[in-house]
Amino acid sequence: MFVDEIKVFAQAGHGGKGCVAFHREAFIAKGGPSGGNGGRGGDVILQADHDLNNLIQQFFNPRLIAERGVGGMGKGMDGPAGKDLIIKVPCGTLVWKLAEEISAEEDEDGSDEAHSKAIPLSTGKRPVIRHSGGQRAMEIQLDEDEETGTEVRDARKGELVTDLTQDGQTFVLCKGGRGGLGNRNFATARNQTPRFAQPGEPGEEGNYLLELRIIAEVGLVGYPNAGKSTLLKAISKARPKIAPYPFTTLHPQIGIVEYPDFHRLTVCDVPGLIEGAHNNVGLGHKFLRHIQRCKILAILLDMAGIDGREPWDDYRQVLKELELYDPALLKKPRLVVANKMDEAVAEAKLKTFKRKVPKTNVLGISAELDDGVDKFKELIREMVQGKPRKRR
Ligand SMILES: Nc1nc2c(ncn2[C@@H]2O[C@H](COP(=O)(O)OP(=O)(O)OP(=O)(O)O)[C@@H](O)[C@H]2O)c(=O)[nH]1
Numbered sequence: 046m047f048v049d050e051i052k053v054f055a056q057a058g059h060g061g062k063g064c065v066a067f068h069r070e071a072f073i074a075k076g077g078p079s080g081g082n083g084g085r086g087g088d089v090i091l092q093a094d095h096d097l098n099n100l101i102q103q104f105f106n107p108r109l110i111a112e113r114g115v116g117g118m119g120k121g122m123d124g125p126a127g128k129d130l131i132i133k134v135p136c137g138t139l140v141w142k143l144a145e146e147i148s149a150e151e152d153e154d155g156s157d158e159a160h161s162k163a164i165p166l167s168t169g170k171r172p173v174i175r176h177s178g179g180q181r182a183m184e185i186q187l188d189e190d191e192e193t194g195t196e197v198r199d200a201r202k203g204e205l206v207t208d209l210t211q212d213g214q215t216f217v218l219c220k221g222g223r224g225g226l227g228n229r230n231f232a233t234a235r236n237q238t239p240r241f242a243q244p245g246e247p248g249e250e251g252n253y254l255l256e257l258r259i260i261a262e263v264g265l266v267g268y269p270n271a272g273k274s275t276l277l278k279a280i281s282k283a284r285p286k287i288a289p290y291p292f293t294t295l296h297p298q299i300g301i302v303e304y305p306d307f308h309r310l311t312v313c314d315v316p317g318l319i320e321g322a323h324n325n326v327g328l329g330h331k332f333l334r335h336i337q338r339c340k341i342l343a344i345l346l347d348m349a350g351i352d353g354r355e356p357w358d359d360y361r362q363v364l365k366e367l368e369l370y371d372p373a374l375l376k377k378p379r380l381v382v383a384n385k386m387d388e389a390v391a392e393a394k395l396k397t398f399k400r401k402v403p404k405t406n407v408l409g410i411s412a413e414l415d416d417g418v419d420k421f422k423e424l425i426r427e428m429v430q431g432k433p434r435k436r437r
């Protein structure tokens with residue numbers, strides 16, 4: 046099972062309450078107040094971990110509840126703090142705070158398929174997240190838009206609170222409540238026997254949406270059966286399922302391409318796109334979020350037209366579907382890969398195709414026969430990081 050979007054309820058621990066107690070000891074008649082303080086509640090902390098590739102753990106455990114602080118005790122003993130709950134999530138997880146009314150509405154009709162607009166994050170700009178003061182009031186703005194303070198919001202998902210991209214990066218989702226002070230803190234000259242103490246503060250809580258957008262440098266897109274998984278298998282150690290029927294790949298697959306100088310590139314193969322994907326035909330646009338962070342896109346075409354379509358039509362359709370999902374996807378550098386060049390008809394079709402798009406970079410390969418695959422590896426590297434330096 047592959048989970049890339051999941052709603053969770055998070056609650057930090059409440060602070061332990063302060064204690065009302067008085068010192069009792071032989072020969073000390075009035076020992077004074079000795080109630081200890083309550084411990085603070087545990088925080089709910091999210092931590093990015095590059096060993097994870099989806100949110101399956103949260104699917105089975107969607108209630109993230111941290112430990113409470115223990116109450117204070119007599120003899121001046123403070124209660125221990127509650128343990129922080131550290132939840133590991135894959136790198137590339139966005140955290141949205143669901144608005145109250147949104148979460149209630151969705152619970153009623155049980156659907157979360159409400160249409161949601163693509164957020165400006167797709168432009169590759171990272172939000173700046175500021176914590177102000179002790180309170181967790183925060184402002185979220187786009188890097189370039191500090192003046193106008195454009196907030197990153199979405200009608201369905203609520204407000205973006207963080208984007209965990211680096212391995213080990215942490216974010217305190219809910220802060221534990223402070224422990225209450227015991228009565229020994231309240232003794233004054235006028236009231237030497239305070240019979241009251243503070244209760245602990247409640248921990249923060251809320252409903253959140255965790256959304257994974259895979260972090261890969263290259264995104265492979267194309268019609269089903271174009272040979273995306275065959276190419277991924279040829280360039281990396283990934284072993285995706287390959288078969289001559291559409292939608293063999295049901296969720297994104299990641300492959301690591303290794304170069305002789307130990308350089309690595311991550312390539313993401315997403316399920317095939319077909320006409321009407323934006324209306325949820327086929328697997329729809331569900332998985333396109335995973336190529337939103339890619340630096341370049343490789344559009345794979347079945348140049349032999351084995352499924353009875355013309356490569357040119359496929360190309361136009363794929364571009365249209367990408368644009369309908371997020372116009373920023375078309376601004377990414379792209380490489381058109383003409384696959385299945387081992388088939389007899391492919392050569393003629395490639396000629397016609399090149400005539401129609403004279404300015405576009407088109408690379409002919411045969412993923413199955415491993416022909417042109419090394420050239421593909423070279424090209425994607427050049428596009429991602431510029432030409433590799435020659436060794437002296
Ligand atoms: N002749 C020929 N067939 C190929 C080539 N590459 C892939 N195929 C075949 O095309 C079919 C589909 O390949 P896949 O790699 O599963 O295609 P895909 O794009 O991942 O398809 P989905 O996962 O369904 O979107 C398989 O039967 C492959 O054997 C190629 O270079 N030449």
Ligand SMILES: [Mg+2]
Pocket residue numbers: 273274275285286287293294
């Ligand atoms: Mg596939």
